[in-house]
Amino acid sequence: MPTPSSTPRVLVVGAGVAGLAAAQALHNSGLTVSVVDKGRAPGGRISSRTGDHGPFDHGAQYFTARDPRFQARVKAWCAAGIAAPWNARIGVARNGDLTPKDEQPTRYVGIPSMRAIALHQARLLDVRCQVKVGALERINGQWRTTLASGEALEPADAVLITAPSEQAHVLLAPAPALAAAAKRVRHAPCWAVMVNFEGRLDIAYDGLFVHDSPLSWVARDSAKPGRPTGERWVLHGSAEWSEAHIEVDPDAVAGQLLAAFFASTGHARVDPQRLVAHRWRYAIAEPPIDRGCLFDEELRLGGAGDWLHGARVEGAYLSGLAAATRVREALT
Ligand SMILES: Cc1cc2nc3c(=O)[nH]c(=O)nc-3n(C[C@H](O)[C@H](O)[C@H](O)COP(=O)(O)OP(=O)(O)OC[C@H]3O[C@@H](n4cnc5c(N)ncnc54)[C@H](O)[C@@H]3O)c2cc1C
Structure with missing residues (x-):
């Protein structure tokens, strides 16, 4: 027209x-x-990335809604079926020691992936x-x-x-x-690793803020609502580590962050079915x-x-x- x-x-x-x-x-x-x-x-x-091994949210993991205007929008997205609360078990990981996170705001995710929003x-x-x-x-x-x-x-x-x-x-x-x-x-960079495992890992949390590690966050992406079954994890490198390794080969980054994942969660090493790294050059504004x-x-x-x-x-x-x-x- x-x-x-x-x-x-x-x-x-x-x-x-x-x-x-x-x-x-x-x-x-x-x-x-x-x-x-x-x-x-x-x-x-x-x-989000979708391949043979299912969808991955490799960027934003979830969102919270504090402002009434955004709360109203999120409510509409939930009513339309393209977002839902993620009632995840979220904790903190430090060198194999896993503890629950104190503050638990309502976290929302896109359905069937973040890109749906x-x-x-x-x-x-x-x-x-x-x-x-x-x-x-x-x-x-x-x-x-x-x-x-x-x-x-x-x-x-x-x-x-x-x-x-x-x-x-x-x-x-x-x-x-x-x-x-x-x-x-400026935005801090973030290396994101997407990893599939054949069976469920014995980790009692679906999302973990990670300290004293090259990682800052890991999540069982397959535990989010509306996702296909499987055992898919997303691992995010910390801002400092990602900055220091920004030009490193993606396969090498994936291997190092997978090793850090097992070290920080205390889980015994398991061979992944698929392991892919993605570099976000401009991830998080610091400070906005x-x-x-x-x-x-x-x-x-x-x-x-x-x-x-x-x-x-x-x-x-x-x-x-x-x-x-x-x-x-x-x-x-
Ligand atoms: C790894 C990671 C984890 C995150 N985790 C969370 C989280 O858990 N919760 C949360 O709330 N937020 C999280 N964030 C932050 C959140 O994703 C961002 O704050 C938000 O998505 C930014 O939206 P935006 O529209 O401002 O920018 P963007 O999403 O970056 O959009 C900008 C767009 O501009 C386009 N563009 C740039 N240059 C050009 C050009 N010259 N011509 C045409 N197009 C161009 C780009 O392709 C891009 O699509 C995370 C971000 C990353 C990367």
Whole structure:
């Protein structure tokens, strides 16, 4: 259907939680919204891997909901069957000593995987994946976007960049103050290992925060609700260890983190059926700048993402909402 020329057009760069939350809010306000992402599918850091050995949430493990706006959204996702509470046994591991974790907030996961949340958010939106934005140029009061492939997108009245700060600052260059703010935030990396075992491991917890180890977190991914049977674990390297090993060969990383898994849980070594490592170069904003979002009203260029609001799924969602409000105010 052709767009009436009077309807403002917004381009959202990034189809992670923040970009999709912003796009959905703007779409609901009647604006024409396009979302582009360089990844193979929507999700960003709430992506999941699916192969012969079942799905793995190798990025965000779960999310919590404290803000009433996010609580309402999570409730709607649960009602739609694409999210559910994960009533997991969560503990703390230290050199083979496993103890229960004191604080137990309600943890939610996507169904049948974390990516389901992004696919649900994207379902009514115009989302194009596998396209990388290369540059933005302001021409006659509109934004002309050129992809890394050289293709030019339809001009937009406003643009929101929701990439991690390390990638966002380059695209925010036309607004130097916003680019400078993005440059001040860094994300710690994280090596994630996905491992299948033939039988169930004798570990009494489904998720463990790990101390005094190359690992920071391990989870029995197959214990999450709505997952196929199996014994699938995700192991996350600590920020320090991942940083120090960021350029190491993935197979070597997988072997070292598997050894750390057995050392920290005290479980006897078992040969895995499959062992794969994934490198998240920009995993967790540390520390985020709690500004909600960035927006230059005159240029109608802004930024959103977890690095502007709390460094988690909930923060990314709220940052997307905050940015949508600023765009709406500027355009309507
Ligand atoms: C290993 C790991 C574990 C985590 N665990 C948890 C957890 O348990 N609980 C929790 O709440 N949070 C967790 N997080 C954090 C959470 O995943 C993020 O806070 C949230 O998903 C960030 O969403 P976002 O939309 O801000 O960014 P992203 O999800 O990073 O989305 C940005 C998108 O921009 C795209 N992009 C970048 N540059 C371009 C370009 N030039 N052109 C087009 N597209 C581009 C990227 O492909 C990406 O899809 C974890 C993250 C990681 C990596």
